[in-house]
Amino acid sequence: MTEGERALTExxxxxxxxxxxxxxxxxxxxxxAGSAPRNxxxxxxxxGGGTGAAVAHDLVLRGLRVTLVERGEVTSGTTGRHHGLxxxxxxxxxxxxxxxxxxxxxxxxxxxxxxxxFEENDGLFVALTDxxxxxxxxxxxxxxxxxxxxxxxxRAHALRLEPGLNPDLRLAVQVPDATMDAMxxxxxxxxxxxxxxxEIRTFTEVTGVTMAGRSVRGVTVRDHAAGRDYEIGAxxxxxxxxxxxxxxxxxxxxxxxxxxTAGVMVAVRGRHCNMVINRLHAxxxxxxxxxxRGLTVLGTSSWPVDDPDDPxxxxxxxxxxxxxxxxxxxxxxxxxxxxxxxxxxxxxxxxGTQSGRGMAxxxxxxxHTLDASPTEGFVTIxxxxxxxxxxMAEVTAxxxxxxxxxxxxxxxxxxxxxxxxxxxxx
Amino acid sequence: MSGPTPAPIxxxxxxxxxxxxxxxxxxxxLEPPPAAEPTPEPAEPAAPTVHLRISRLRTGDxxxxxxxxxxxxxxxxxxxxxxIEIRRHRDPSLVIRHSCMHASCGTCGVRIxxxxxxxxxxxxxxxxxxxxxxxPLANQRPVADLATDMVxxxxxxxxVGFPLVRSAEVAAGAEPPEGVKAYTRxxxxxxxxxxxxxxxxxxxxxxxxxxxxxxxxxxxxxxxxGQPLGPILALAAEPxxxxxxxxxxxxxxxxxxxxxxxxxxxxxRRRVAFGRVRSLLGRG
Numbered sequence: 001m002t003e004g005e006r007a008l009t010e011x012x013x014x015x016x017x018x019x020x021x022x023x024x025x026x027x028x029x030x031x032x033a034g035s036a037p038r039n040x041x042x043x044x045x046x047x048g049g050g051t052g053a054a055v056a057h058d059l060v061l062r063g064l065r066v067t068l069v070e071r072g073e074v075t076s077g078t079t080g081r082h083h084g085l086x087x088x089x090x091x092x093x094x095x096x097x098x099x100x101x102x103x104x105x106x107x108x109x110x111x112x113x114x115x116x117x118f119e120e121n122d123g124l125f126v127a128l129t130d131x132x133x134x135x136x137x138x139x140x141x142x143x144x145x146x147x148x149x150x151x152x153x154x155r156a157h158a159l160r161l162e163p164g165l166n167p168d169l170r171l172a173v174q175v176p177d178a179t180m181d182a183m184x185x186x187x188x189x190x191x192x193x194x195x196x197x198x199e200i201r202t203f204t205e206v207t208g209v210t211m212a213g214r215s216v217r218g219v220t221v222r223d224h225a226a227g228r229d230y231e232i233g234a235x236x237x238x239x240x241x242x243x244x245x246x247x248x249x250x251x252x253x254x255x256x257x258x259x260x261t262a263g264v265m266v267a268v269r270g271r272h273c274n275m276v277i278n279r280l281h282a283x284x285x286x287x288x289x290x291x292x293r294g295l296t297v298l299g300t301s302s303w304p305v306d307d308p309d310d311p312x313x314x315x316x317x318x319x320x321x322x323x324x325x326x327x328x329x330x331x332x333x334x335x336x337x338x339x340x341x342x343x344x345x346x347x348x349x350x351x352g353t354q355s356g357r358g359m360a361x362x363x364x365x366x367x368h369t370l371d372a373s374p375t376e377g378f379v380t381i382x383x384x385x386x387x388x389x390x391x392m393a394e395v396t397a398x399x400x401x402x403x404x405x406x407x408x409x410x411x412x413x414x415x416x417x418x419x420x421x422x423x424x425x426x
Numbered sequence: 427m428s429g430p431t432p433a434p435i436x437x438x439x440x441x442x443x444x445x446x447x448x449x450x451x452x453x454x455x456l457e458p459p460p461a462a463e464p465t466p467e468p469a470e471p472a473a474p475t476v477h478l479r480i481s482r483l484r485t486g487d488x489x490x491x492x493x494x495x496x497x498x499x500x501x502x503x504x505x506x507x508x509x510i511e512i513r514r515h516r517d518p519s520l521v522i523r524h525s526c527m528h529a530s531c532g533t534c535g536v537r538i539x540x541x542x543x544x545x546x547x548x549x550x551x552x553x554x555x556x557x558x559x560x561x562p563l564a565n566q567r568p569v570a571d572l573a574t575d576m577v578x579x580x581x582x583x584x585x586v587g588f589p590l591v592r593s594a595e596v597a598a599g600a601e602p603p604e605g606v607k608a609y610t611r612x613x614x615x616x617x618x619x620x621x622x623x624x625x626x627x628x629x630x631x632x633x634x635x636x637x638x639x640x641x642x643x644x645x646x647x648x649x650x651x652g653q654p655l656g657p658i659l660a661l662a663a664e665p666x667x668x669x670x671x672x673x674x675x676x677x678x679x680x681x682x683x684x685x686x687x688x689x690x691x692x693x694x695r696r697r698v699a700f701g702r703v704r705s706l707l708g709r710g
Contacts, residue, residue: 073523073533073573080525080533116590121602121609151604163597174603181612183531184590203521203570224519225570226485267528274594274602274609291594292530293612294684309514339504339528339546420590424580 040065041404044219044234046206046248048072049079050386052240053189054393054412056198061415062401062408066198067232069221071205074190074423075183077308078242079386081343083265083290083299085276086110086118086178087387090125090150091283093142094135099362100146106388107176110185113390114417117185119291123177123276124158126169126328132280133170139280140173150175164272164329177276179290181420182386188417189389191425195418209237209252209378216252216377236400239380243308243344249380254368256380259349262311262342263300266321268335272296277328285317286324295338298325308344348383363388365396367403379403474498476550478508480520481561482571490568492559493517499550505560506534506545509572521571529682532618536572537561542620542680563623565636579619582639586658588613589651614683615642621677621687633666637677637687640668644690647697659701668695 040063045052048070059066070076089103111118127133136152143150151174158172159165165172194200201223208220210231218233241248243260271291279287285301301317318340326333348364363384368375381396394410401408475498483490495516499508506524513520525531527546534545539555542563550558566574594609602609621637622628628636635643643658662668668691677687 073525075525075531076523076533080531081527119591119594119611120606121594121611122606153603160599160601161603163600174605181530181590183525183533203573205518223485224521225573227519265528267530271595271611274596274600274611291611292528293614293616295528295530297528341527341546421580421584421588424576425584426577426581 041235041406042067042233043236043238043400044069044232045238045240046219047077047240047242047244048074048190048200048202049077049240049242050075050186050189050389051079051242051381051384051392051396052238053186053193054389055238055240055381055396056193056200057189057196057415057417058390058393058397058410058412059400060193060196060198061411062397062406064400064404064406066193067234068193068198068200069204069206069219069232070200070202071224073202074200075186077244078343078346079186080183081265081341082182082386083288083297084179084182084292085288085290085387086180087385088123088175088177089146089148090123090139090143090173090175090177091278093146093148094138095283096362097142097146100142100148102362102391103387104146104148104176106391107178109390109413110180110387111178113413113415114185114188116419117188118178118180119274120178121274121276121291123175123278124153124162124165124172125175125278125280126158126165126172127280128166128169128327130170135280135282136171136173143173143175148175162273162275162277164331165277166328166330173280174275177278179276179292180386184420186386186389187420187423191418191420191422192415195422206248206251211252214373214375216375234377236377236379236403238396238400239378239382240396242346245346245380245382247308249368249378252368252375252378254371254375254378254380256366256382257349258382259347260305260308260311261302261345261347262305262308263302263345264313264317264321264340264342265300266298266318266340267292267295267338268298268322268332269294269338270296270331270335272329272331272335277325279324279328284324286321289325289329289332296329296332296335298322298332302345305344311342311344313340313342346382346384363392363395365392365399367399369403476508476553477557478512479557479559480509480512480572481559482520483562483568485570490561501551503550504546505536505538505543505548505550505553505558508550509545509560521569521573523573530616532616532683535563535618535620535623537563537623542624544618544620544682547682563619565622565625565628566619574619576617576619579617579622579636579638582622582636583617583642585635585661586639586643586646587653588615588639588642588646589653592645592649592651613642613645615645615685616683618682620680620682621685624676624680626674626676627670627672631666631670634670635661635664635667637671637691638685640671640694641677641685641687641690644694647694659698662694663698663701668698 042065045068056066056068087103089100092100153172203224204221206219210217216237239248245258249256277289288299290297305311366380368378384392478495479492481490524534529547562572562574594611675688
């Protein structure tokens with residue numbers, strides 16, 4: 001055990017359950033006015049995607065000691081593979097208004113706290129058929145209800161904005177979508193969290209959860225770069241493993257209702273649009289095209305998978321995505337495919353335990369103390385999407401701080417993040 | 427709590443794959459899941475077996491060594507697909523960096539048969555050599571196996587204050603929508619470090635600013651975005667800057683993202699030279 005690991009486990013009576021500590025003792029670490037907490041609780045986060053990054057950032061701002069472990073490079077799971085849409089919420093305005101409201105709120109916050117990380121070219125929802133165009137009133141009403149700004153654009157105007165659009169389009173609606181670099185935006189959370197004291201350990205895979213009875217005491221990990229195994233003690237372990245959350249939870253004999261759901265994306269050569277181009281119809285396969293540097297990224301399909309590591313890239317899905325998006329932007333049909341790949345979404349499934357605390361509709365934070373078979377010291381954040389990473393972190397940090405008796409408000413809406421390059425600074 | 431344990435050194439003969447359903451001998455077959463459409467896919471001809479040699483290094487090792495793997499990738503598989511499958515089914519200790527899978531993030535840069543490339547952007551079928559050697563990028567600090575530390579690369583890039591977002595090239599007649607002043611886009615450079623690895627000057631001169639940073643400086647000179655040009659041009663005029671380049675053009679040859687650092691560097695030289703002439707004429 002090195003000094004670093006020893007420091008992680010020392011200084012605390014590990015056998016004293018937190019819920020038996022007096023409220024005064026709980027609050028003690030953070031109350032010294034103006035000074036750094038002397039001995040804050042230690043929170044361990046499993047998963048180095050956007051969610052884990054944002055949770056680490058939130059918790060260090062609240063004065064906690066944070067260690068994050070990730071089995072590979074940061075953003076090497078679902079986060080880095082997503083198509084880079086900063087949702088306006090308009091996609092959900094007809095079907096899931098809670099999500100739409102959350103997206104537009106987070107959209108505004110992220111532009112504010114991560115300036116320079118977005119192509120802020122807005123998006124269009126394009127109606128190609130009479131059937132699409134008939135949805136216009138419902139779509140505009142939904143957006144209005146959710147405070148997603150819209151501007152109706154007629155056919156000729158839409159073609160001036162985006163000359164590559166299908167000239168047969170009926171109408172379009174402008175919304176405040178944007179695109180992000182799927183890796184570099186979350187890197188800003190990692191960089192800022194680390195600057196504020198979070199310890200981020202990459203290539204460090206969790207091999208087990210250490211327990212005392214039904215209380216989680218920490219994790220055992222394998223450091224693949226150094227080829228060694230060790231243990232990390234923690235007051236609370238947060239499972240932020242995205243579509244792998246079920247596998248991680250199983251290590252603590254806990255069930256979480258995460259349904260890994262894969263989707264295929266395709267990158268074609270050529271920047272065929274500057275705005276985010278969405279199809280105005282019910283969500284379906286191949287309904288979005290986004291610019292990404294000199295490429296256009298096309299998405300996506302959806303199917304359930306058992307193993308988030310191995311979804312494969314079904315050729316039929318690639319064909320569907322290219323065919324459907326080339327109805328929006330005809331030049332895509334003849335464009336060379338640079339890459340096709342799959343990402344696995346961490347959707348909340350209907351199966352599994354229904355216990356735990358539902359915190360919001362499209363993502364949930366589970367305090368497993370509330371499970372039918374309670375487990376102390378273990379929290380799972382599941383579901384969600386890249387646009388809502390900060391909100392997911394806020395909810396999770398609220399739960400964790402509540403359990404630890406830490407009375408510090410969330411500050412992440414107002415803290416400007418360091419640039420992504422700070423992640424690589426010594 | 428267990429103390430540090432020695433690295434299990436991968437034998438040249440890879441161990442049998444773990445008990446994973448569908449992952450028996452043909453370890454790299456990516457069984458497509460049931461597609462949404464029930465259209466049967468045409469049977470692919472049997473994929474050829476490829477022989478890989480992967481450079482291995484644990485933290486603290488003095489020298490890397492090669493581990494060898496036989497595998498049978500799916501048609502269309504990239505080198506990154508193969509590396510991920512090896513890590514998944516054959517050797518979980520393989521340390522690799524990757525993120526976006528489509529040549530946009532720049533994390534999976536390696537040397538394949540001695541040539542810098544993004545592993546996600548290199549089809550196995552396109553490699554003709556009988557053995558595929560995969561090594562980490564050169565001119566960067568090793569982390570482990572194929573991962574290198576990008577800290578020196580970014581220190582150089584930071585020196586020129588490179589912004590991520592630039593003005594977009596716009597199709598003829600296109601106008602931005604109301605509320606958007608001008609279309610923007612991310613810079614072409616994906617900060618992968620291939621050019622720094624391929625640069626023969628960087629190999630021998632650690633103080634050379636290198637192709638990526640100089641290309642970034644040229645971009646700032648072309649489109650300052652509020653940055654003052656004086657410090658950028660002063661940096662470019664220093665001895666370890668544009669005049670150290672020997673025009674080997676390897677940076678441009680390996681760039682996966684159409685940055686063309688060699689050309690950018692020539693433009694920057696011209697600016698620096700003009701600046702000197704102007705100052706000699708007393709107009710600087």
